[in-house]
Amino acid sequence: MKRMIKHSLLFVLSVASIFIMSCSNDNPLSPKNSKFSAEEPFSFEIPIASHSALQLKGINGTITISEDSESNSFKIVGVRRVQSESTADAEAQLSELEVSVQDSTDKVVVKTIQPEQTGGRDYIVDYTITLPQHKDVNVHSVNGTVTLNEILGNVAVELVNGDIDSKVTLPLDGAINMGVANGNIKLDIPKNISAQFTSNVANGKINVSNLNLQNKVETSKSVSGTCGEGRGTINLSTVNGDINVKGF
Numbered sequence: 001m002k003r004m005i006k007h008s009l010l011f012v013l014s015v016a017s018i019f020i021m022s023c024s025n026d027n028p029l030s031p032k033n034s035k036f037s038a039e040e041p042f043s044f045e046i047p048i049a050s051h052s053a054l055q056l057k058g059i060n061g062t063i064t065i066s067e068d069s070e071s072n073s074f075k076i077v078g079v080r081r082v083q084s085e086s087t088a089d090a091e092a093q094l095s096e097l098e099v100s101v102q103d104s105t106d107k108v109v110v111k112t113i114q115p116e117q118t119g120g121r122d123y124i125v126d127y128t129i130t131l132p133q134h135k136d137v138n139v140h141s142v143n144g145t146v147t148l149n150e151i152l153g154n155v156a157v158e159l160v161n162g163d164i165d166s167k168v169t170l171p172l173d174g175a176i177n178m179g180v181a182n183g184n185i186k187l188d189i190p191k192n193i194s195a196q197f198t199s200n201v202a203n204g205k206i207n208v209s210n211l212n213l214q215n216k217v218e219t220s221k222s223v224s225g226t227c228g229e230g231r232g233t234i235n236l237s238t239v240n241g242d243i244n245v246k247g248f
Helices: 009-022 087-096
Strands: 036-047 053-057 063-067 073-084 098-103 107-113 122-131 136-143 146-152 155-161 164-169 175-182 185-189 195-203 206-209 213-218 222-227 232-240 243-247
Touching: 036 087, 036 098, 053 063, 053 122, 063 136, 073 087, 073 098, 073 107, 107 122, 136 146, 146 155, 155 164, 164 175, 175 185, 185 232, 195 206, 195 243, 206 222, 232 243
Parallel strands: 053 107, 053 136, 063 122, 063 146, 136 155, 146 164, 155 175, 164 185, 175 232, 185 243, 195 232, 206 243
Antiparallel strands: 036 073, 073 122, 098 107, 195 222, 213 222
């Protein structure tokens, strides 16, 4: 079933404002003075069962998601980290930074949980996730890079500050939707893909290479066209950043 989720620059801006208003956290990617750190690893494994998708809601930290054709489970590992003005405070606050993993009927839901008031601390969770093949991926995050390696499924990523670096093979009638407020989008897709393609930037450039776009319409801020039969959809947008798409 075709999943039509239209991303526009206005939508990305609204997502950014929602995230920023709901998270009083400082950007962990910016330099900090006299920061002490405490961290702790975590690990979860969920059998496939009837799960067809991963949903991840992060706040601060890197996210790396890969597929493994030989895996029969969702493997979620990573590190929880708190940066504060003292080691004692950072260690005490680790218990306030949680990773929630829920095993729902049709998907695995992963969520970062942290205090609404950070008190000047940085709460960071770095995720490394391995999926079985042919699973959909849905990621919402605020600060940090999102990397998708060899994903064979529908993909939706919403990010405020950071880059998306991805290699995705879209299923027939599938959808790729990516929106960033401040950052770049890099997408590698099969050159024989079948999809309606749309990309938009406000402040940046768009580069599409090794991809046969029929009925191509190109301006300084947008590129659109049809790949193959146009069965699926690809929607990419960023406010401040570049979009680079390459066929392989």
